[in-house]
Amino acid sequence: MLITPRTLKGFRDFLPAAMIAREKVMATAREVYRSYGFAPIDTPALELEEILLGKGSDETDKQMYRFEDAGGRRVGMRFDLTVPLARFAAQHIGELGTPFKRYHIGTVWRGENTSRGRYREFMQCDFDTIGTTAVAADIETGLVIHDLFRTLNLDATIRINNRQVLTGLLEKLGLGDQAVVILRALDKLGKIGRDKVAAEMIEAVGTTPAQANDVLALSELAGDTDAIFSELDKLLAGNERGLAGVARLREVFDGMTAAGVPSQRIKLDVSIARGLGYYTGVIYETFLDALPDIGSVCSGGRYDNLAELYTKEKLPGIGASLGLDRLLSALEELGRIPTTATPAPLFIPFFDAARLHDYLKLARELRALGVGVEVYPEPKKLGQQLKYADRRGFRAALILGSQEFATGVCQLKDLRDGSTQEVPLDAARIAEKLAEILAS
Amino acid sequence: MLITPRTLKGFRDFLPAAMIAREKVMATAREVYRSYGFAPIDTPALELEEILLGKGSDETDKQMYRFEDAGGRRVGMRFDLTVPLARFAAQHIGELGTPFKRYHIGTVWRGENTSRGRYREFMQCDFDTIGTTAVAADIETGLVIHDLFRTLNLDATIRINNRQVLTGLLEKLGLGDQAVVILRALDKLGKIGRDKVAAEMIEAVGTTPAQANDVLALSELAGDTDAIFSELDKLLAGNERGLAGVARLREVFDGMTAAGVPSQRIKLDVSIARGLGYYTGVIYETFLDALPDIGSVCSGGRYDNLAELYTKEKLPGIGASLGLDRLLSALEELGRIPTTATPAPLFIPFFDAARLHDYLKLARELRALGVGVEVYPEPKKLGQQLKYADRRGFRAALILGSQEFATGVCQLKDLRDGSTQEVPLDAARIAEKLAEILAS
Structure with a gap:
């Protein structure tokens, strides 16, 4: 009896073409993070349940995969990379010292409702200082995000805010202790509109209509960055915390601009709040210019104390996370995922059955020159082998039969336009000609 | 009440220095696999229990992490990458076509007995055709293994055998249907010695002393490859399967040699059998010359039918798996793990408090030239910052204070030997001088 081969609901296989695209984005993230001195770490997929439980939200508790292991321990699968980082930092920060800059590219699991098109296994690419x-560190976080998308060759705009701005305004309005409920109401602005949010503030929170109006006025500031800054200075006049928040935002904008980020790539957006209660300072969300509606593809911000549940040592920091799965969905929607299912550009058909050793030797010489080469393993008909090469998406094929071995000249076939050129049977010359095809 | 930050028994955190070494090995495996046209895939960490159960051994069944998910499904965490590959191939091979060459670098979980120094979470780096x-494909598998260790700059010897050789001998001796129990006895040769293995074959399996002697004689063939081949021809004379097995081994040796593998890097070893019943043809084990006792660091072989439990389609293949954790243990024992805890070579102290923008701008210019640079985030005392740089293992520091900004000449300090040179304050010139230090 055969077992039906299938994946669990909400889980995915990644076939070569999709995985090549994923690996490329992960490699880019790694490269950019490393170029700023962020060092890689890894933590276990499984943690003791007490480490994970109650550390995210009610939702993450509910969605967590958790069970009893064979030793009777209650364990859970990590649902993000931030809670493991907090545990990791509490455990190792003495040895590591601060500032500690790490990146972590890893899989996380959440028993999401799959009817919303969500997956239960996905990858996060976090970096934190x-x-x-x-x-x-605030400026640098913005620079990393900018360089990430620049390196990925995607136009993206980073929206920046500071939690202290709203906190300062609430303080000034005497609503400081109701920040959480007010934030919750404000979060619905996009969905239910100004009037209903105002009503919720007045009814549920107990603000005056004037207070609700001031809070909403702040969230609605839009337009030119300098103009918003002036408005903020006015709105927050007299409140030290709020003004300090605005000042820090100015420093972030000035620093990013001075470091070479074009001004249209960053946008002051006082309406973003980032759902997590966790953030206390500058916050970032990043939107693709070509597909803003897909939501933020890289978000993060500053927090006061990362690991307070595990250590008395106060560990402030700032970081952000690239949403790999969302970004790849966007790339797919934009037609930016290549259909290539092979990481090697050159295909060598096994054409002359007596010449296996020559094919293998030439292929190794080409690899030593940095050229990825696949040799077909069986001496089938050339047409059949070239069909295989087309299907996989090789860029070129090197055709070498008994005649070519005799004359020392082989045929390099561009599989995209079908053109063929003669090349001397010499690894260096072949690599050179292939490079021309790859660059074309 | 603080929660004690700790990892689960048998699970590990990877701190930057260890993780940098791991990432380097993984990147090398990726690069070598890709250069041969192997394409990446990924499969879920969790599979339906019925996909995994009974597919490895009794031991893997016992060690598997399995539980009921929130939807009442029995699920398990993958314990290797081969069973998921079998399921994956059965599910997608129609779409993918054959030959299908994939690599898969992924985490697997086994509830091992940790008292033997084993971990419960480790990484496998598999490739299969x-x-x-x-x-x-057999030759190429050997070439990939060889190139993997060559690229890692490690002297390794690949021991090669063919399951068909012993199978042929057993057939010739009329013991064909007792292969499994004889293999089990032979596997103990290293541990309990020749006499006890012979006794076990005679008593438990019911062979004659002469049969036991012939089987042991085969396993004990040693020395020069050509001499062993001649002995094998004699021992197997008249048995078609055995002679075909020897012939294929000869083709593998000839092919690898023709493709440029030095003869001392491959060794015919008829004593290796690879525990798994699974293998049916050529098999490989790889030992580090400097540390053979740690065991095989890359093993694999040919199988007749990968996915027979999930599909009627016959899928023969061959592949091998790099044991990342064992290899890294070996590198550590050999003192080959660098202690560098940063992926960036250059450190820029934040020396002149008024010049943050200039530091950030210069660092970005250097990154655009491919130089990894970390800028210290706070204008602390220079000595304190350089101590941080030393601890992290930066290779060089670029010292730039108000004087250097005024003169346009900065100090490039080699942090290994402490020497300092003057370099014009220009990203290209700094990158050039740093490259010289890195090459030294």
């Missing part, structure tokens, strides 16, 4: 409140 | 019985 822990142990400093310096504005340099 | 599915859908062909061609000898070209």
Whole structure:
């Protein structure tokens, strides 16, 4: 009796073409993070349940995969990379020292409702700078996000805000202790509109209509960055915390611009709040210019104390997370995922059955020159082999039969336009000609 | 009440220095696999229990992490990448076509007994060629293994055998149907010695002393490859299967040698059998010359039918798996793991508090030239910052204070030997001088 081969609901296989695209984005994230001195770490997929439970939200608790292991321990699968980072930092920060800059590219699991098109296994690509409140780290976080999308060759706009701005306004209005409920109401602005949010603030929170109006006025500031900054200075006049928040935002904009980020790539957006209660300072959301509606593809912000549940040591920091799965969905929607199912550009058909050794030797010489080469394993008909090469998406084929071995000249076939050129049977010359095809 | 930050028994955190070494090995495996045209795939960490159960051994069944998910499904965490590959191939091979060459670098979980120094979470780096019985694929598997260790700059010897050789001998001796129990006895040769293995064969299996002696004589063949081949021809004379097995081994040796593998890097070893019943043809084990006792660091072989439990389609193939954790243990024992805890070579102290923008701008210019640079986020005392740089293992520091900004000449300090040189304050010139330090 055969077992039906299938994946669990909400889980996916990644076939070569999709995986090549994923690996490319992960490699880019790794490269950019490393170029700023962020170092890789890894933590276990499984943690003790007490480490994970109650550390995210009610929702993450409910969605967590958790069970009893064979040793009777209650364990859970990590649902993000932030809670493991907090545990990791509490455990190792003495040895590591601060500032500690780490990146972590890893799989996380959540028993999401799949009817919303969500997956239960996905990958996060986080980077964080822990142990400093310096504005340099805030600016750098923005620079990393910008360079990430620049390197991916995608136009993206980073929307930046500071939690302290709204906190300062609420303080000024005497609503400081109701920040959480007000934030919750404000979060619905896009969905239910101004009037209903105002009504919720007045009814559920107990603000005056004037207070609700001031809070909404702040969230609705839009337009030119300099104009918004002036408005903020006015709205927050007299409140130290709010003004300090605005000042820090100015420093972030000035720093990013001074470091070379074009001004149209960053946008002051006082309406973003980031759902998580966790954030306390500058916050970032990143939208693709070509597909803003897909939502933020890279988000993060500053927090006061990463690991307070595990250690008395205060660990402020700032970081952000690239949403790999959302970004890849966007790339797919934009037609930016290549259909290539092979990482090697060159295909060598096994044409002359007596020449296997020559094919293998030439292929190794080409690899030593940095050229990815696949040799077909069986001496089938050339047409059949070239069909295979087309299907896989090789860029070129090197055709070498008994005649070519005799004359020392082989045929390099561009599989995209079908053209063929003669090349001397020499690895260096072949690599050179292939490079021309790849560049074309 | 603080929660004690700790990892589960048998699970590990990877701190930057260890993770940088791991990422380097993984990147090398990826690069070598890709250069041969192997394409990446990924499969879920969780599979339906029925997909995994009974597919490995009694031991893997016992060690598997399995539980009921919130939807009442029995699920398990993958314990290797081969069973998921079988399920994957059965499900997608129609779409993918054959030959199908894939690599898969992924985490697997086994509830191992940790007292033997084993971990419960480890990484496998597999590559396989599915859908062909061609000898070209056998040779190529050996070439990939060889190039993997060559690229890692490690001297390794690949021991090669063919399951068909022993199978042929047993057939010739009329013991064909007792292969499994004889293999089990032979597997103990290293541990309990020749006499006890012979006794076990005679008593438990019911062989004659002469039969036991012939089987042991085969396993004990040693020395020069050509001499062993001649002995094998004699021992197997008249048995078609055995002689075909020897012939294929000869083709593998000839092919690897023709493709440029030095003869001392491959060794015919008729004593290796690979525990798994699964293998049916050529098999490989790989030992580090400097540390053979740690065991095989890359093993694999040919199988007749990968996915027979999930599909009627016959999928023969060949592949091998790099044991990342064992290899890294070996590298550590050999003192080959660098202690560098940063992926960036250059450190820029934040020396002149008024110049943050200039530091950030210069660092971005350097990154655009491919130089990894970390800028310290706070304008602390220079000595303190350089101590941080030393601890992290940066290779060089670029010292730039108000004087250097004024003169346009900065100090490039080699943090290994402490020497300092003057370099014009220009990203290209700094990158050039740093490259010289890195190459030294």
